[in-house]
Every structure is written in structure tokens, then in C-alpha cells.
Amino acid sequence: xxxxxxxxxxxxxxxxxxxxxxxxxxxxxxxxxxxxxxxxxxxxxxxxxxxxxxxxxxxxxxxxxxxxxxxxxxxxxxxxxxxxxxxxxxxxxxxxxxxxxxxxxxxxxxxxxxxxxxxxxxxxxxxxxxxxxxxxxxxxxxxxxxxxxxxxxxxxxxxxxxxxxxxxxxxxxxxxxxxxxxxxxxxxxxxxxxxxxxxxxxxxxxxxxxxxxxxxxxxxxxxxxxxxxx
Numbered sequence: 306x307x308x309x310x311x312x313x314x315x316x317x318x319x320x321x322x323x324x325x326x327x328x329x330x331x332x333x334x335x336x337x338x339x340x341x342x343x344x345x346x347x348x349x350x351x352x353x354x355x356x357x358x359x360x361x362x363x364x365x366x367x368x369x370x371x372x373x374x375x376x377x378x379x380x381x382x383x384x385x386x387x388x389x390x391x392x393x394x395x396x397x398x399x400x401x402x403x404x405x406x407x408x409x410x411x412x413x414x415x416x417x418x419x420x421x422x423x424x425x426x427x428x429x430x431x432x433x434x435x436x437x438x439x440x441x442x443x444x445x446x447x448x449x450x451x452x453x454x455x456x457x458x459x460x461x462x463x464x465x466x467x468x469x470x471x472x473x474x475x476x477x478x479x480x481x482x483x484x485x486x487x488x489x490x491x492x493x494x495x496x497x498x499x500x501x502x503x504x505x506x507x508x509x510x511x512x513x514x515x516x517x518x519x520x521x522x523x524x525x526x527x528x529x530x531x532x533x534x535x
Contacts, residue, residue: 333389335424335431336361336414343413345486349390349405356394356401359421362386365411366486369403380491383408385472389438395421408486453497461496462506463515463532470528481525 340363343349349360352372360367362384369381381403384390394401395418416424424431452461466483475481485492493503507523510516515531517524525531 333361333387333414333431333434335428336416338414338416340412340414343407343411345407345409347407347411349407349413350401352402352404353400356391356399357418359392359395359416359418360390360405361414361416362388362390363412363414365413366408367405367411368408368487368491369405371403380487380494382495383472389435392421392435393439396425409484458496458498458502459506459509460532462492462498462503463510464534465492465496466516466523466525467528467531467533470525478529479525479527481528482519483523483525485522 343365349367350356350358352370364386367384367390369384371379371381373379384405390405391401425435426432452464456464470481470483473484475483487495489503489507490500493500496503498506507516507518511518514526516526
């Protein structure tokens, strides 16, 4: 497994550095330790293991995976800059319910569980931002469940692309180059369709000139053509 690189050694650049979570744009000032750079594919913590630290994402994208008893591995969600990972497990002192793996090169800051719990109890600003982050997570999950139950698959796919564009901080409206670090099967799992159906939808969107399919990326001709909630 590749080791993390201290901030003084090397800075892994990537296309996700501009993506931030707008609710926490002021940053987590309590994480004063130097960031460390991690290449793609590094396991940060694993499902079922005791939570011993919290990670703050400076840049990059992390995917959360869950392994079920039948051996099936499911991608649960993505985490973007200014998000804390492992915080819930550290607070409730329960094992991690998922495995976290860097999806792109990342810059992360780490804090021991005992220090984080102390700060949550004593630092009002940290506690407030943490409440907002967890509330946003609950809010997003409710919306996601509603979409899975009610939206056509094509709309779910288009809205996923719109969310990814926003999360990565891609500002332009037309001819947006959208990196796709996930496999088609992983995106399909996130929007609850089969990989075959997802591929058909991509080809249909390409025929309609909504997207152009490249190697490892899509070009969105006009973000306004992608479905979004009213």
C-alpha cells in the first residue's frame, strides 16, 4: 500500500482541488496539523475496525464502501473537500460501518479520536459546524431515498452529474469536462441502476448531444440540459 506523503515532501495536484462544500468553506480551523498527500487507492480506515482518528479532506475525493456478508461490495457515497470522515464513529465510539478509500489523489489532515472528542465538547464553533455537516448528510440522504423511489433513472443519472459538477467546483455552464474517477458500475450503484442500463443511458445522452463521452471523462455540452429538481 502506498504511504502518505507529508506536505513538505510533495503536493499531488488534481482536478478536484477547487471543489468545496459551501456549508464549511471557512474550513476546519481546529485541524492545525500539516496535511498529508495520499495517492489514489489508499485505504484510510476499514469497515468493522475501531475508529481511532478523524480525517479532514483538504482536497480530493474519497469513496465509502461497504462489504456485505454475501461478499458483495457496495459503494455507499462520496466525500469531498471540507468534509470530516470518521467523526460519527469516533463520537459514538463504534466501529466504522464503511471502508474509506481515496478515489483521487487527496490532501488530508488527521486528528486522534480522543482529541476530537475533547474539542467537540469544548469548542462551540467546531460543534456547530459538525452539527451542520451531519444535518446536511441526513438531509441529503432523505432526498436521495425520495429520488430513488420517485425519479426516473435518466433523471437520477443527470442529477448525479449535476451534483458532481457542483461538488468539484466546475463553474462554466457549457462544454464542461467532468472527470469520472468512478467505474461505470460504481456510478450505476450510486443511482440504483444496472451497469448495462447506465451504459445505454450514456449512449442515449450522447446521441441527443447532451454529453460527449471521452476516456475517463464526460463533456457536458450545457449543464442546463441536465435535469434538476424544480
